[in-house]
Amino acid sequence: MFKDNESIERRFNITAEIVIMNKQGIALAADSAITSGRDDIKKVYNTANKLFSLTEDQAVGVMVYGSASFMEIPWEVIIKCYREYLGTRTFSTLPQYMEHFLEFLRNDDRCNNPEMEEVSIYNTFYEILIQIVRKVEDDINESEEEATDNTVAKWMDKYIDEDIEEFQQKDEILLELNYDDFKEKYRPIIEEIEEDLISFSLTELLKEKLIKLAYEAARTNSFSTGSSGLVFAGFGDKDLFPHLLNYRLEGFILGQLKFTKEIEKQISYTNQQKDGTAAIVPFAQREMIDSFMGGMEPNMQDAIFNIIQKVLTEYPTQIQKHVEDISLSENHVTSLEKLGKDVYQTIKEAVWEYQQDYYINPLLGIVRSLPKEDLADMAETLINLTSFKRRVSRATESVGLPVDVAFITKGDGFVWRKRKNFVNHELNARL
Incomplete structure (x- = not known):
């Protein structure tokens, strides 16, 4: 495929x-x-x-x-x-x-x-299409049925539509581009990327959607690596x-x-x-600089918050599973889910305030009075x-x-x- x-x-x-x-x-x-x-x-x-x-x-x-x-x-x-x-x-x-x-x-x-503009399109569209390809490959691996060209094309069509909609919903439009001009100039490079990544024949509708996807990505606040x-x-x-x-x-x-x-x-x-x-x-x-400033490694902080969010999200289900003789109504579940979201947000805000009060603000207080030699040494050390x-x-x-x-x-x-x-x-x- x-x-x-x-x-x-x-x-x-x-x-x-x-x-x-x-x-x-x-x-x-x-x-x-x-x-x-x-x-x-x-x-x-x-x-x-x-x-x-x-x-x-x-x-x-x-x-x-x-x-x-x-x-x-x-x-x-x-x-x-x-x-x-x-x-x-x-x-x-x-x-x-x-x-x-x-x-x-x-x-x-x-x-x-103008001869080098294809570089910008290649960088952006290649990364978008390869993400779609990886999503479809995951669907193929998880599917119990044998994947055919038609089913793969349907999965691709779904992910392409989702990406187009996501780009169209972005508030910030950076470039006012004419779609027909974009299509005429960059269609060859878009088709080249398709041929590099996809081995089966795409329908004309899918090809047109891929051009539309590249166009929406190019004009919005979306940047490639x-x-x-x-x-x-x-x-x-x-x-x-x-x-x-x-x-x-x-x-x-x-x-x-x-x-x-x-x-x-x-x-x-x-x-x-x-x-x-x-x-x-x-x-x-x-x-490492964020760790030094905030007192915690960012990936560890994200992992902790993800665990807390998961625990609070699953809390209504765990209550019904482990507490005997209790049956929560739909309203009870909704209320508990809202409570979980509120608790999660309260925890995040409390941690942020603690970092500001005990790490970031005291550090900036020192930086305010540092002589220029020490500022330079601090930058080098970090x-x-x-x-x-x-x-x-x-x-x-x-x-x-x-x-x-x-x-x-x-x-x-x-x-x-x-x-x-x-x-x-x-x-x-x-x-």
């Missing part, structure tokens, strides 16, 4: 990065690991550059994570080309720098290349305190750049204002901690040393504290 498929071969900054801010400035740290290959065969190199100064004149730093390239161009190349485009211009605020960078991506023919995270941090000319922006970028589709803003934080005058006077913001692989956890676990060592560390202040601009360098200055005096 389906072909043995191999994962897409890519180069990923499957990484750990962090930004720590207070009124004095911003510490940025990033590891050096880059993962190349497929899910089944991976090679990790600890040579990647993920942290950059925007230019020598601006107090702005840039970090990238996720895919190591954008439209098949390495991010390091793009950022260094942008420096020429920016020149000596400065802007009043950090968002103006970000918008100017996006303008560069849109206007530069090397980045906005082949997308990239982009972090701008620093000061505009009129910014008194540090500012952080985090965007997700997929690529160009029918000439439109698909992106969305994920995080924005700016240090405030007082701790009572929106983002307060200190912030710790991790990116990509953040479980990345080292993540790297160490990866090294002693069975997971791929996708966070690797050395750690690049920089600090940005209003007066001194972007300053490297630690930086790997492949250049031997004794052999390259001109550098």
Whole structure:
């Protein structure tokens, strides 16, 4: 029914990065690991550059994570080309720098290349279709009857309809795309993915639905693992305190750049204002940093809450099973289920408040008063901690040393504290 498929071969900054801010400035740290290959065969190199100064004149730093390239161009190349485009211009605020960078991506023919747009569609649609294939394979394995092309097609049709409906219900439409233009340009690449994954012949109706599915995914707030995270941090000319922006970028589709803003934080005058006077913001692989901040490993916390939810959900059934001479009416069961949901929500809120009161807020209280040297050391240490956890676990060592560390202040601009360098200055005096 389906072909043995191999994962897409890519180069990923499957990484750990962090930004720590207070009124004095911003510490940025990033590891050096880059993962190349497929899910089944991976090679990790600890040579990647993920942290950059925007230019020598601006107090702005840039970090990238996720895919190591954008439209098949390495991010390091793009950022260094942008420096020429920016020149000596400065802007009043950090968002103006970000918008100017996006303008560069849109206007530069090397980045906005129509011939490379298929990459965005391939990344997004391949992942969606392979998830559908895996669901149908589960149905085949669980079915007591022999699966035929017709039954498999029905299962596929059901999952395709569900996904289309899910995308159509999303509130945020990022791109206004013409369906006929989308279909005409990207049908060949969609059919190529179908042929890579599916061995039986699809009906024309199913093929049309798959194009519709790719279209809905392309225009909504849905990003593939082949997308990239982009972090701008620093000061505009009129910014008194540090500012952080985090965007997700997929690529160009029918000439439109698909992106969305994920995080924005700016240090405030007082701790009572929106983002307060200190912030710790991790990116990509953040479980160890979240553990340090919140007092509990996130996966363990999720597992505990899932157990609690399961126990409370099954509580009415267990009462009837284990308590003699009791028969709950439908209204009783409904009331107990509602009670279980209320108790579960109360537990979650109580744990969250405890973490805020005894872990996160006290930690941010310390960060508010840390001098810039200690902020930089803290950022480096948290990345080292993540790297160490990866090294002693069975997971791929996708966070690797050395750690690049920089600090940005209003007066001194972007300053490297630690930086790997492949250049031997004794052999390259001109550098």
